[in-house]
Amino acid sequence: xxxxxxxxxxxxxxxxxxxxxxxxxxxxxxxxxxxxxxxxxxxxxxxxxxxxxxxxxxxxxxxxxxxxxxxxxxxxxxxxxxxxxxxxxxxxxxxxxxxxxxxxxxxxxxxxxxxxxxxxxxxxxxxxxxxxxxxxxxxxxxxxxxxxxxxxxxxxxxxxxxxxxxxxxxxxxxxxxxxxxxxxxxxxxxxxxxxxxxxxxxxxxxxxxxxxxxxxxxxxxxxxxxxxxxxxxxxxxxxxxxxxxxxxxxxxxxxxxxxxxxxxxxxxxxxxxxxxxxxxxxxxxxxxxxxxxxxxxxxxxxxxxxxxxxxxxxxxxxxxxxxxxxxxxxxxxxxxxxxxxxxxxxxxxxxxxxxxxxxxxxxxxxxxxxxxxxxxxxxxxxxxxxxx
Amino acid sequence: xxxxxxxxxxxxxxxxxxxxxxxxxxxxxxxxxxxxxxxxxxxxxxxxxxxxxxxxxxxxxxxxxxxxxxxxxxxxxxxxxxxxxxxxxxxxxxxxxxxxxxxxxxxxxxxxxxxxxxxxxxxxxxxxxxxxxxxxxxxxxxxxxxxxxxxxxxxxxxxxxxxxxxxxxxxxxxxxxxxxxxxxxxxxxxxxxxxxxxxxxxxxxxxxxxxxxxxxxxxxxxxxxxxxxxxxxxxxxxxxxxxxxxxxxxxxxxxxxxxxxxxxxxxxxxxxxxxxxxxxxxxxxxxxxx
Numbered sequence: 311x312x313x314x315x316x317x318x319x320x321x322x323x324x325x326x327x328x329x330x331x332x333x334x335x336x337x338x339x340x341x342x343x344x345x346x347x348x349x350x351x352x353x354x355x356x357x358x359x360x361x362x363x364x365x366x367x368x369x370x371x372x373x374x375x376x377x378x379x380x381x382x383x384x385x386x387x388x389x390x391x392x393x394x395x396x397x398x399x400x401x402x403x404x405x406x407x408x409x410x411x412x413x414x415x416x417x418x419x420x421x422x423x424x425x426x427x428x429x430x431x432x433x434x435x436x437x438x439x440x441x442x443x444x445x446x447x448x449x450x451x452x453x454x455x456x457x458x459x460x461x462x463x464x465x466x467x468x469x470x471x472x473x474x475x476x477x478x479x480x481x482x483x484x485x486x487x488x489x490x491x492x493x494x495x496x497x498x499x500x501x502x503x504x505x506x507x508x509x510x511x512x513x514x515x516x517x518x519x520x521x522x523x524x525x526x527x528x529x530x531x532x533x534x535x536x537x538x539x540x541x542x543x544x545x546x547x548x549x550x551x552x553x554x555x556x557x558x559x560x561x562x563x564x565x566x567x568x569x570x571x572x573x574x575x576x577x578x579x580x581x582x583x584x585x586x587x588x589x590x591x592x593x594x595x596x597x598x599x600x601x602x603x604x605x606x607x608x609x610x611x612x613x614x615x616x617x618x619x620x621x622x623x624x625x626x627x628x629x630x631x632x633x634x635x636x637x638x639x640x641x642x643x644x645x646x647x648x649x650x651x652x653x654x655x656x657x658x659x660x661x662x663x664x665x666x667x668x669x670x671x672x673x674x675x676x677x678x679x680x681x682x683x684x685x686x687x688x689x690x691x692x693x694x695x696x697x698x
Numbered sequence: 699x700x701x702x703x704x705x706x707x708x709x710x711x712x713x714x715x716x717x718x719x720x721x722x723x724x725x726x727x728x729x730x731x732x733x734x735x736x737x738x739x740x741x742x743x744x745x746x747x748x749x750x751x752x753x754x755x756x757x758x759x760x761x762x763x764x765x766x767x768x769x770x771x772x773x774x775x776x777x778x779x780x781x782x783x784x785x786x787x788x789x790x791x792x793x794x795x796x797x798x799x800x801x802x803x804x805x806x807x808x809x810x811x812x813x814x815x816x817x818x819x820x821x822x823x824x825x826x827x828x829x830x831x832x833x834x835x836x837x838x839x840x841x842x843x844x845x846x847x848x849x850x851x852x853x854x855x856x857x858x859x860x861x862x863x864x865x866x867x868x869x870x871x872x873x874x875x876x877x878x879x880x881x882x883x884x885x886x887x888x889x890x891x892x893x894x895x896x897x898x899x900x901x902x903x904x905x906x907x908x909x910x911x912x913x914x915x916x917x918x919x920x921x922x923x924x925x926x927x928x929x930x931x932x933x934x935x936x937x938x939x940x941x942x943x944x945x946x947x948x949x950x951x952x953x954x955x956x957x958x959x960x961x962x963x964x965x966x967x968x969x970x971x972x973x974x975x976x977x978x979x980x981x982x983x984x985x986x987x988x
Contacts (some may be wrong), residue, residue: 322709371792424975431792433974434926436967439922443963502888558917560800563793598808605800612793 311569314495321491325484332473344474347651349544351585353537357558358484358565358577360533364526366571367499369425369506374415374434376558377441381408384445387457387548392450392492398465398652401478401539408535410443411529416527420520435559438560442554456549461544471543478540487532487578493529498522564608568662570618571617577621583658608669615666622665627657634661700833704947705955712827714844715909717940718902719920722895722928728934729871730888731788732781738924739802742917744770744903746810749912751866752817758843759817759908760824764897766900774896778889799917807914812899816911824908839909846905847940849899854936867891871934887934922963923950926970932980942981945969 315587327417328348335345361375365426370580382404389400415437419430445452501522504512535642542548561584562577569580615622623630638657646652723737746967752759777798786794819826829836859862869877870884878884906912926944931939949969950962973981 352766371789418971419974422978428788428792429929429974432733432929433970436922436925436970438964439919440967441961442920446963449957501908551915556800558828560796563796565861567793574795598804602801605797608797609794612790612797613786658847 314555317491321484321488325480326492328480332469332476335429336670342585344651345586347585347589349365349479350589351582352476353541353544354561354565354585356479356483356533356537356576358569358581359483359486359574360489360530360537361562362494362566362571362574362577363606364523364530364575366524366527366566367502367506370523370527371431372434372527372530373411373431373559373563374437374531375534375562376554376556376609377434377438378408378440378534379410379538379541379558380438380445380553381411381531382535383542383545383548383553384451384457385535386542387459387541388451390462390542391457391459396417396465397462397543399675401536403535404542405532408538409532411535412527412531413524416524420527438554438559439596444556445550452550454545454550456517458547460546462543462548465544475540475544479537482533482537482603483542484673486537488531488535488576490574490577491611492698493526498525502526518554560604560608562571564604564611566618567608570615570620572617573620576618576620579623580618583619583662585639586651586655590652619662619665621663623653629664633664637661699957702952704834705951707836707944708840709943709948709951711836711840711844711947712951712953713944714847714928714940715902715905715943716838717851717931717943718847718898718905720841720924720931720939720943721847721854721936722897722899722902723924724928724931724932724939725854725895725898725936726890727928729867730805730869730889731867732786732791733795734791734891734895735776736798736802736897737776738917738920739799739806740773740896740899740918741903741906742912742914743802745852745907745912746806746815747901748904748907749815749817752821752851753909756821759822760904762907763901763904766904767895767897769902771897774893775889777896779894781890782885782894803917804913806917810912810914811950814911814913817907822908827938834967837909840903843902843905843909846901847943850901851936851940858936863887863890864869923966926973929970930973930977930981935980938980945981954985 331346331348334340335342338457357375357379361372364370385404385407385669386397386400388395389395389403397404415434419433424629427451446454464471464474493502501512501519502519504515504517505519505522509519535608538553565580565584566577566581568583569578570576588604591597591603596603634657637660638653641653646656721739722740723734726732726734735808745768747769748759748762751757751762751765776920781791781794784794816822817825824838824842827838829838830839838908865888866877866884868881869882870887874884923946927939927942930945931942946966946969949965953961953965
């Protein structure tokens, strides 16, 4: 069985299990909160994974996630509440409009040959402010008053509100991760990686860099907007300041840096860990400190981990499994926490910390850790002798 | 017509303040290859410090220049030493300084809350004063900021073109390795330059404390204005930054008069896109100073 078939079967199993989770929650009479917690995770998985398709694969750093997300939120808000569309027809439009915004941006910035990645990054940061000011100016979009989305009718077959949001976010998250995987495992993916490594060389070797970058940016924006469309319901009251702020780009960057930007699973792992942690911090009444911790984590992780936690977890799967389930069983048995989510948070933090241990410490444990280089390293010739 | 003339004058003066806010970021990016997003937080932090000192000790806020400028010079030095220790590159500097920005901004939000803050008129006589030429007003805080920006931009230009330190900075900007081979202490140059650019940001903060109301979200809002100025002016080019500041200021001022104040970010962004398409190296520069 090829690895792609295996992965797709894995997708199917995860989809089935998570798809029936609401029924399980009802039969076991677990708190409704678990459902909300899960769809918050789905939301961030989709945001982080779609961001990583552009930034992780192609190396073009984007702060534009908030802008694409915001376009999606406002598309649903305006079309459903102000224009009277049904939610189910407006939702695809959220993705399409966001995707078009991305492509339009790409058409300008990717055409400028000398535009460096850094300038691309800052342009994407500026775009959220522009969209916010357009939304504020235009009474057909917002006009500064905000939009109530609480009364929006949802199709009956999706079930009651929380279950409907759960199902929609689950489907979109699965589609996003699937898209991230399929691109990763295709010619486009290889093309994007070559752009990340050295764009001029890639172009010289015949990689259609412009087209691949546009595909990555369009996919990123499409899924960010689609999920934004669902989130318009969850927000209840859509305001410019809540939508076009720095939160979404900040979190997707942190999640992907933590999980790892080189692999399609990295952002998924990062999203699960960060969402769990922030949820626990908030419920512990540390919402004020939360943002400071997030900023500090971003600084430390950006400097300390090059390949992210996920790649390390795969390499040291045994240590990961032992730490995670060991700590989970320990805190469960000790009964420190009321909530199951807190137990998971402890286990995740422990695992991440173990994974962040430097290689030197791992080597002292023995066993096959890091293959020794097959050829003895040749010392670099001195720069001066070479030029002289 | 008079309204338009007033819009242009206000635009020029505000452009001076914008330029003052941008010079530090531009220098650090152009000469040190560090995109320091934390500068936005530094500007606001300086404004809050001036506010706090002025209100607590009941002193003239402009006198606080003597306090915050040396203080922030030291802060800039410390930040640069940190960047050296972790061996930062241009790309990483984006993520790391974004994290620093978030930390500083959250700390400010915790200390000063999300409320609007301004120095009361009894301590701050400058805010309401203006010079008049005909019917056109020149508000004093903005005029002072503009003159300061002019002095700093001109001063940096003189330093870059006329002194050994300036030569050393240009050498480091072009090729740090080669500069070191020729005996330039590139670390010391970088540390001083980082201190200077942070001090300039602190100066901008003083004028913001004197001239307007402060709230934590302000630091994010500046971004849409400062970044186009940095690009339009050319990285590391202080005179270009001043020119770009005035252009953006006038464009924003005129568009506010014609289409309302909310149109300013849109106009600014269109100028940015035009700049990226047609003059990606900056407006004035044949080749950037750095």
